[in-house]
Amino acid sequence: MIKKLEDHISYIKNFDSKDKDEIESMKIKFLGRKGLINELFSDFKNVPADQKKEYGQKINDLKNLASDKYENLKLGIKKSRKSITEDYTKPGFPISSGSLHPITLIKNRIVDIFSKVGFELSEGPEIEDDWHNFTALNLPQDHPARDMQDTFFIQQDPDILLRTHTSSVQVRYLEDNPPPLKIISPGRVYRNEAISSRSHCMFHQIEGIYVDEKVSFADLKQMILYFTKSMFGKSKLRFRPSFFPFTEPSAEVDIYWGLETETDYRITKGTGWLEIMGCGMVDPNVLQNCNIDSEKYTGYAFGLGIERIAMLIYQIPDIRLFFENDIRFLNQFK
Numbered sequence: 001m002i003k004k005l006e007d008h009i010s011y012i013k014n015f016d017s018k019d020k021d022e023i024e025s026m027k028i029k030f031l032g033r034k035g036l037i038n039e040l041f042s043d044f045k046n047v048p049a050d051q052k053k054e055y056g057q058k059i060n061d062l063k064n065l066a067s068d069k070y071e072n073l074k075l076g077i078k079k080s081r082k083s084i085t086e087d088y089t090k091p092g093f094p095i096s097s098g099s100l101h102p103i104t105l106i107k108n109r110i111v112d113i114f115s116k117v118g119f120e121l122s123e124g125p126e127i128e129d130d131w132h133n134f135t136a137l138n139l140p141q142d143h144p145a146r147d148m149q150d151t152f153f154i155q156q157d158p159d160i161l162l163r164t165h166t167s168s169v170q171v172r173y174l175e176d177n178p179p180p181l182k183i184i185s186p187g188r189v190y191r192n193e194a195i196s197s198r199s200h201c202m203f204h205q206i207e208g209i210y211v212d213e214k215v216s217f218a219d220l221k222q223m224i225l226y227f228t229k230s231m232f233g234k235s236k237l238r239f240r241p242s243f244f245p246f247t248e249p250s251a252e253v254d255i256y257w258g259l260e261t262e263t264d265y266r267i268t269k270g271t272g273w274l275e276i277m278g279c280g281m282v283d284p285n286v287l288q289n290c291n292i293d294s295e296k297y298t299g300y301a302f303g304l305g306i307e308r309i310a311m312l313i314y315q316i317p318d319i320r321l322f323f324e325n326d327i328r329f330l331n332q333f334k
């Protein structure tokens with residue numbers, strides 16, 4: 001009887017298969033309810049007393065061997081199946097990734113261009129007080145030029161408002177830093193204007209200011225030339241005399257973009273020209289309001305509209321598209 005057991009043990013030891021059915025029938029044959037092992041257990045009573053101990057051990061060995069074998073072979077099948085289905089030459093699952101907003105893309109480009117020539121980045125709050133947005137910029141209370149920018153006030157408090165331009169950051173920086181100084185500051189600005197294809201009540205500007213000894217209008221012109229060449233690859237410009245309370249003299253700068261596409265016609269209203277910034281020499285009153293010696297120092301400042309530039313570069317005919325968050329629009333800037 002022991003011999004029979006030993007034969008079974010060596011059979012199991014040598015058993016090998018990759019066939020699922022074969023492995024299952026091995027299991028049924030040995031470990032099934034009416035299988036060999038149960039049969040051998042019931043034979044136990046017929047085993048001579050002196051062999052009972054050895055028989056018992058061997059039968060347990062057989063049982064363990066058979067169930068280990070079964071588990072291992074099953075695992076083997078699973079593994080080999082896995083390696084067949086994993087085809088590493090297949091293309092991966094597409095992972096949808098986001099993208100930067102076109103306004104951010106253009107802002108980053110503008111910041112890069114000015115960083116190259118030594119402008120540092122400085123930011124200020126969007127909720128401003130009257131002093132930084134108006135009064136220090138040479139716009140005293142009741143100055144008619146305050147009407148140039150229709151203002152959102154916060155909770156009827158005439159002192160707290162949403163900044164109407166990034167020029168407020170000029171004041172904050174000038175108050176805290178002695179010249180020479182050279183900064184740009186991008187950010188959102190707010191005006192209570194009717195929304196149309198060219199204007200929106202929230203938009204983005206980049207302010208630039210340079211204050212040092214002997215800064216002149218020629219420096220300003222040269223900087224704007226450098227900027228438009230780097231940004232657009234063209235620099236046919238028009239400086240129109242203008243008025244800002246915080247600069248004297250002041251100018252508005254138009255770029256000649258051309259009329260190659262229908263969008264060019266729409267954005268430039270059929271002229272080929274588009275105003276892209278206001279600029280001028282910092283008014284001495286502004287320097288004095290910030291405790292800077294206006295006899296010793298002069299400076300220039302400019303304020304660029306980011307949407308306008310993005311509209312030209314990406315050929316976007318309507319400013320409202322920037323703020324609708326339509327995924328079909330945004331996906332084009334990946």
Ligand code: PHE
Pocket residue numbers: 164165166167207244247250277278279280301302303304
């Ligand atoms: N703050 C002006 C505007 O928003 C632009 C400007 C900035 C003009 C700096 C001159 C100098 O229209």
